[in-house]
Amino acid sequence: MKVLVINSGSSSLKYQLIDMETENVLAKGNCERIGIDGSRLIHKANGKETIVETPMPDHNVAVALVLKALTDKDVGVISSMEEIDAVGHRVVASGEAFKKPVLVTDETMALMEEIKDLAPLHNPASIIGVNACRVAMPNTPMGLVFDTGFHFTMPEYAYMYAIDYEHYEKYKIRRYGAHGTSHKFVSQEAAKYLNKKPEELKIVTCHLGNGSSITAVDGGKCVDTSMGFTPLAGVPMGTRSGDIDFAAAEYLAKKEGMSISEVLNYLNKKSGMLGVSGVSSDFRDLTSASEQGDKRAKLALDMFGYCCKKYVGAYAAAMNGVDCIVFTAGVGENNNFVRKSICENMEYLGVEIDEEKNEEKNNGEIRDISGKNSKVKVLIIPTNEELVIARETVELL
Numbered sequence: 001m002k003v004l005v006i007n008s009g010s011s012s013l014k015y016q017l018i019d020m021e022t023e024n025v026l027a028k029g030n031c032e033r034i035g036i037d038g039s040r041l042i043h044k045a046n047g048k049e050t051i052v053e054t055p056m057p058d059h060n061v062a063v064a065l066v067l068k069a070l071t072d073k074d075v076g077v078i079s080s081m082e083e084i085d086a087v088g089h090r091v092v093a094s095g096e097a098f099k100k101p102v103l104v105t106d107e108t109m110a111l112m113e114e115i116k117d118l119a120p121l122h123n124p125a126s127i128i129g130v131n132a133c134r135v136a137m138p139n140t141p142m143g144l145v146f147d148t149g150f151h152f153t154m155p156e157y158a159y160m161y162a163i164d165y166e167h168y169e170k171y172k173i174r175r176y177g178a179h180g181t182s183h184k185f186v187s188q189e190a191a192k193y194l195n196k197k198p199e200e201l202k203i204v205t206c207h208l209g210n211g212s213s214i215t216a217v218d219g220g221k222c223v224d225t226s227m228g229f230t231p232l233a234g235v236p237m238g239t240r241s242g243d244i245d246f247a248a249a250e251y252l253a254k255k256e257g258m259s260i261s262e263v264l265n266y267l268n269k270k271s272g273m274l275g276v277s278g279v280s281s282d283f284r285d286l287t288s289a290s291e292q293g294d295k296r297a298k299l300a301l302d303m304f305g306y307c308c309k310k311y312v313g314a315y316a317a318a319m320n321g322v323d324c325i326v327f328t329a330g331v332g333e334n335n336n337f338v339r340k341s342i343c344e345n346m347e348y349l350g351v352e353i354d355e356e357k358n359e360e361k362n363n364g365e366i367r368d369i370s371g372k373n374s375k376v377k378v379l380i381i382p383t384n385e386e387l388v389i390a391r392e393t394v395e396l397l
Ligand code: ADP
Pocket: 208, 209, 210, 211, 212, 238, 281, 282, 283, 284, 285, 329, 330, 331, 334, 335
């Protein structure tokens, strides 16, 4: 069985074709700059990269190009579209409308329309991507897999905000979290690696990338997570502030004459590592600037490490202990400085890392960087969100 995984952005469409018998990626790629000048398709298959520069006025054209590349005589990996047994779509926000993956139908798509302003930057793009695939592959079953899905096991006291309960009921304003497919994948991989059942473990998973979130996974289930109603909350990120006192935002808005949406844009796009450092949102740039003595880059990194450490401690408290800490995503997998700053001075929790192992280069494999006396396993696990989406799509069928 072959599953095509689609991750649609407003001007991009990423894809992977996965053979579910072996879970190997047969081909993957990205349509960039859809609807703007200079659009191109980057297609990777059989160890070869092909770039097709061609206008892509909309997602329908992009999907048609992807299917053409997948079935192409030279760079393709299947002989016809009929070989695609199912399509799995990534969706960022579900609200309370979807607590688990669902099949694409007219009804579920109507519900998707209703909740699209929960993630105005992401969900409308997913809808466009799904619709484009339905046009191109009207008879292929499709699933919607939500970034929020893994987090629906949080207890009420963890997901509620302390606001008027009627407003929660009326508008469903609460914590939803994000990166759920990644937290699910790496927590399951950690259990496998440690030869334990997920039910036996208390794990803190740190998905640290351009967007970052930290999750408490107790007995295989999410019990708390750092992102909130939207992915703005939690630890500071590349360009997002993370947690901030709302009164500070209102004060800033008044002083700078900004509207609520302008403040939100500021907190989402001009804050975080970029805002504090004034250097970059990219952790590679920040680490090298800090090493060259840039004080604000160092401050941004110190704030990030400190905030992540606080979440790890909070989640150990929430779970009455922690057996394993997992690092994943761009920063978690590659940045030893960040991992060290989170894990040092946590002897009280029994956390100790082996500095040499921590500094080894990422080899794309699971790595155990725990120190020899560490009571807590510290693992680096490459994430694979597409594989989770493909697996959940197969389960749906
Ligand atoms: P996104 O949230 O956009 O998916 P990623 O998980 O790709 O982000 O993470 C992007 C961050 O990861 C960047 O700040 C970058 O510094 C860091 N990163 C990604 N790849 C590497 C690498 N090979 N070496 C060092 N840092 C990396």
